Amino acid sequence: MTSEQSLIVTETDLERLRQVIDHHGGGRMAELAEMLDAELSRAEVVASETVPPTVVTMNSTVRFEDVQTGEQREVTLVYPKDARSDDGRISVLAPIGSALIGLSVGQSISWPLPGGRTKQLRIVAVPYQPEASGHYHL
DSSP states (O other), X not given: OBOOSOXXXXXXXXXXXXXXXXXXXXGGGHHHHHHHHHHHHTEEEEOGGGSOTTBOOTTOEEEEEETTTOOEXXXXXXXXXXXXXXXXXXXXXXXXXXXXTTOBTTOEEEEEOGGGOEEEEEEEEEEEOTGGGTOTTO
C-alpha cells in the first residue's frame, strides 16, 4: 500500500464500494475490506463524467505489469459477486483488485500479499473504462 501518488475514484464507485466494505466488515474478508477502505480514504473523488479515461474504475479492463518479473496481465476489476478469476474478472476485494482501483496509466504501487510478500504493480493500459464509453451505471 505504499504509493505517494494520488488515487481517483468516481462518486458512484465510492458509494458502491462503501456498501461492499460494510457488507464484508466481519469474517475472513474483513482484513481485505479494511485494506480497500484505507485506499479509498486517500482517494480524490470525482464525478463519473469527469474521470480521466486512463484511471482504473470499477468494471474497467486494465493491463498491469508485475515490475519485478515484467509479466503483464489483463483483468477486469469487478464487485465480489461478479468475480470469476478463470474469466479474468478480479474482485476489488482481492489483494490485486484493491491495489488497482483508482490508479492511472503509468502509476505503480507496492501491495502486500498473503504470506508477508509484496508485489509492485504498474498500470500499463486501461483498454476499457465504462465512464470513457459513456456507461456511467455499470
